[in-house]
Amino acid sequence: MSLPRKKTLPPDILRVLVEYIPSNSDLISLGLACGKATIHSLQAVWKCPRPNSLDAVEKLSHIVQLSSDSKTSNKGSQHLPYYYAWITGFDFSALDQESAAQVKTADLSILFTTPSLPFDTLNTTQLLAMPSALVERHVQSLKELNISSCTQYSSAALIQILTRSSTASILTNLDLSNCSVNDAVIIQISRTHTRLRRLNLQHSGNISDSAILALADHCPDLEELVISLPHGIVQSNKITDKSLKILAQSCSRMKVVLCTGQTRISELTMLAFEKYCPQLETYDFSTEQKFNIY
Incomplete structure (x- = not known):
């Protein structure tokens, strides 16, 4: 049958x-x-709108505002009232630099304050007009945050944005490539965002053993760590075998670890990761600074 x-x-x-x-x-x-x-x-x-032009950002903010207003007044089409409540993040990576620099703060305020649901994804790549207060507003609910090339934020500003919230963090992916990052930033981040799995410090990793040890102490779930020196710095001796060996012992789930341009890393580090990280897939501890390592 x-x-x-x-x-x-x-x-x-x-x-x-x-x-x-x-x-x-x-x-x-x-x-x-x-x-x-x-x-x-x-x-x-x-779920995560990705505007690719200045005009698209303006239209997006307009629709979000209309959606919110129509929901409040019970007017509008059948589906329009729900748009704003479906948004769980924004991705501005498709904007070119010229457009990103011209985005109006008023449009960003609408996008970041109107949606009622917590964000879980935010990619502000190249969005130079992004006020730090708007990013800070949603950090506590984010799972993924990409603020690469955030040249408008100093190290002190990054600490305030990323660590001010007292709410337990659920952030797992953090991209700070091409940002102003030092030991203090990483130490504070590691203490606040203990669930981190992926941390990208490509061309922003002017850090030392202190930052690596903080990650080892507070972020045992780390799976991917990318560190390379800022543009203009060829080599450094701040990160050594000592801290990386402890990192390998503490973060046994590590799959990708790239740390280039450091002169005090030897074969001992490679052996430590091979021994303590059975899921290791990719590693690079070469002393040559590379333009794009990941």
């Missing part, structure tokens, strides 16, 4: 399906073709 054939996919299957569709245009096509998938497709599109 054969079971009756279903005319539509179950909601649980539709939810899983949209997660594996990378293109927003494909998601929208699915939503238009299948009424049962419309809401799931729209939620996926609006």
Whole structure:
């Protein structure tokens, strides 16, 4: 006896399906073709908007504001009121530098203060107009934060942004490449964000053994660590075998560790990671500073 054939996919299957569709245009096509998938497709599109121009940022902030207003007043279309509540992050990495520098603070304020749900993803790459207070507002709920090339933030500002919240951190991925980073920043970050798994300090890692030891003490779940010197610094002797061996012993889940341009790292470090980190896939401790290591 054969079971009756279903005319539509179950909601649980539709939810899983949209997660594996990378293109927003494909998601929208699915939503238009299948009424049962419309809401799931729209939620996926609006989960982490990625504007690619200044005009797109302005339109995004306008729609978010309208969505919030229509929800409050119970006016608008069937789906418009829900857009703002579906947003769980923003990705500004598609903006070119010229557009990023011209983004209005008023638009950013709408985007970062209107959504009611906690963010879990934030990529502010190249977004030079981003006030630190808006980033700081959401750090406590973020799982992923990318503020690479954040030249507008000093080391002191980074400490305030990333460590001010007293709420237990759930941050797992942090990208501070091409930023102003020193030992104090990493020490404070390691004490606040103890669940870190991935830390990118490419071209910003002018740090010493003190920072490495802090990571070893407070971030046992580290899986990826990328460190290279800032542009203009060819070599350094601040990071040594001593701290890296302790890091290997403390962070046994390490899969990727890249630390280049350091003259006091020997074969002993490589042997320590091979011994204590069975999941290790990639490592590089070469003394030559590399332009792009990851």
